[in-house]
Amino acid sequence: MMTNFVKFTKRPLWVAMASALLVQACAIPVIDRKSPDVTLPDTYSTALDNTAVATHGEDSVALPINWADWFNDPYLSELVQTAISNNQEVAILLQRINMAANEVYAREGEYLPRLSAGIAVDTEKVGEFTRDGAVEEQLDIKEGKAFPDPLANLQLGLNASWEIDIWHKLRDASKVASLEYFASIEGQKFFVTQLVAEVSRCYYELLALDNKLANLDSTIQVQQNVIKTISALKQYGRSSSLPIARFTAEVRKNESERFLIEQEIVEKENTLNLLLGRAPQPIDRNSDALLTTDIYTPAVGMPSALLANRSDIKQAELALAAANLNIDVAKANFYPSLELKAGVGLASFDTRYLFNVPESLAYSLSADIFAPLINRRAIEAVYKNASAEQVQAAYEYELTLLRAVAEVSNSLSKLNQLEKSVEAKSLQISSLEESVTVANKLFASAHGEYLEVLLAQREALEARSELIETRQQQMAALVDLYQALGGGWQS
Structure with missing residues (x-):
């Protein structure tokens, strides 16, 4: 008789629990999920004329990105290593990684007795x-x-x-924390990539300022020699005071510009020292490297190689996986x-x-x-927010992929065009320097006007300054390509 009573009492209990679960399942709101929808091209839209862009086999992945091959400058390599070791923001990110690791440790303990x-x-x-x-x-x-x-x-x-942990809510929450931890590591790597690129850009801007200063000094020296020549001609009645005044004014103009460049050099050194995490001090460098260094021609591989090389893509991918799993965690709150x-x-x-x-x-x-039955607004809000975060993470992953491909394509195109610009500018400078020589000879032999000499010198100065700027942009484009391919953090 007692056994029958127990059977009678157990049956309604399980029926009630099953009914409650069914009601809960039916009452869960409908949400949206999104899967990334990005089709990467087989090749980049623009490549360097002399760059081997891989298309198949083992060459489908970009070659290992080696800093020494890309930027053959020991001074820059030393600055990069100093920045990675000393930069305060890198240290801050490392502490955030430690906090993420502690969160994983805490989540793992939640499903233990x-x-x-x-x-x-x-x-x-x-x-x-x-x-x-x-x-x-x-x-x-x-x-x-x-x-x-x-x-x-x-x-x-x-x-x-x-x-x-019937519904794996606690275990899934621990996995979410683990994914977020690995995403924080990739975020730190991506920041290091940006830091390396920024240090390199500042370094080449500093070299450009050094070369502009040297260009001004050279031009001032030439103009002072012209003034001496005109003064000698004046003693023999072959010239007047007007050319001396005009060339002297040009020298003063260039000297004024020189002071401004010196100030820019000080500010650029301070900016670079800030990136290096140290107090203002002189920056060791080889200024001649800007115009003499050969441009490395990289094998960029296929766009799909970016998935393995770029830390920001890996970070977005891990964030998307965490967001997907977080929906299951939020859904489990509806169950008993x-x-x-x-x-x-x-x-x-x-x-x-x-x-x-x-x-x-x-x-x-x-x-x-x-199990929650009524007034479940907080649970529903968390569930819907998890859905919105997943959709957002999917869009961010798509955007990161598209941005990466665009950055590589832009850098390749820029390198190609700047290389042609440097060649054309070099030919222009050769012609202008020849015109300066001819104008000086004509003026010295009284067959030319001083204005021709002044104009030729001014055009040569401007052309050399433009070449320096173009060369600096060329090195900056190489840095951009290095960053776009996911390099930097390996250092």
């Missing part, structure tokens, strides 16, 4: 005409003994609790949670009896199953 040990002491005085007071009074009459007043309670023991609780120890109202075993032995065991 909890065990605590302790001592509890309390005392209580109840009113005589309350239910508890009446019970104590009745005990006094029956037992013929005085009930302790006030009544103490001493407990010594262990308590354990364990939330059974099961928690087991147990306790064992010693309990007594008097220390004299606390260690009287088995009389003072106490234990408890319970299981709690709870």
Whole structure:
């Protein structure tokens, strides 16, 4: 008879739980999920004329990005290593990685049993005409003994609790934390890539300023020699004071420009020192390297190689995986949670009896199953936010991929065009320098005007300055390509 009663009572319990789960499943809001939809091209739209762009086989992946091959400058290599070691923002990102690792450690502990040990002491005085007071009074009459007043309670023991991870909510949350941890590592790598690129750009801008200063000094020296020549001609009545005044004004103009460039050099050195994480100090460098260094022609591979090389793409991919899994974590909040609780120890109202075993032995065991039924707005909001974050992460992944391909294509095209510009500018300078020589000879032989000499020198100065700027842009484009292909953090 007792067995039939147990069967009768168990059946409605399981039916009720199954019905509750069915109601919960039907009541979960419908959300959106997005899968990235980006088709990468087989090759880049623009490539260097002399660059081997791989199309098949082992060459489908870009060659390993080696800093020494790309930028053959020991001074720059030393600056890059100093920046990676000393930069404060890199150190800050490393601490964020440590915090992400601690979050993984904490999440892993959430689905493990909890065990605590302790001592509890309390005392209580109840009113005589309350239910508890009446019970104590009745005990006094029956037992013929005085009930302790006030009544103490001493407990010594262990308590354990364990939330059974039925729906893998806690395990999935731990995986989300792990993915976010790995994403933070990729984010730190991407920042290092940006830092290396920024240090390189500042370095080449500094070299360009050095060369502009040297160009001005050379032009000023030539113009001062012309002034000496004109002064000598004036003594013989072959010239006047006007050319001297005009050339002297040109020298003063260039000297004024020289002071401004010197100030730019100081500011650029300070900017570079800030990136290096150190106080202002002179920057060791080889200024001639700007115009003499050969441009490295890289094998850029196929756009699909960016998936393996670029840290920002890896970071976006990990963030998308975490967002996908986070939806499952948020969905599990709609389902019932099961928690087991147990306790064992010693309990007594008097220390004299606390260690009287088995009389003072106490234990408890319970299981709690709870599921949200009404007013679930907070759970629904978290679930919908997880959906929105997943869609956002998918779009960000697509955008990162497209941006990466565009950056490589732009850098390749820029390198190609700047190389042609440097060649044309070099030919222009050769012609202008020849015209300066001819103008000086004509003027010295009284067959030319001083204005022709002045104009030829000014045009040559401007052309050399433009060549320096173009060359600096060419090196900056090489840095951009290095960064776009995912280099930098390997250093």
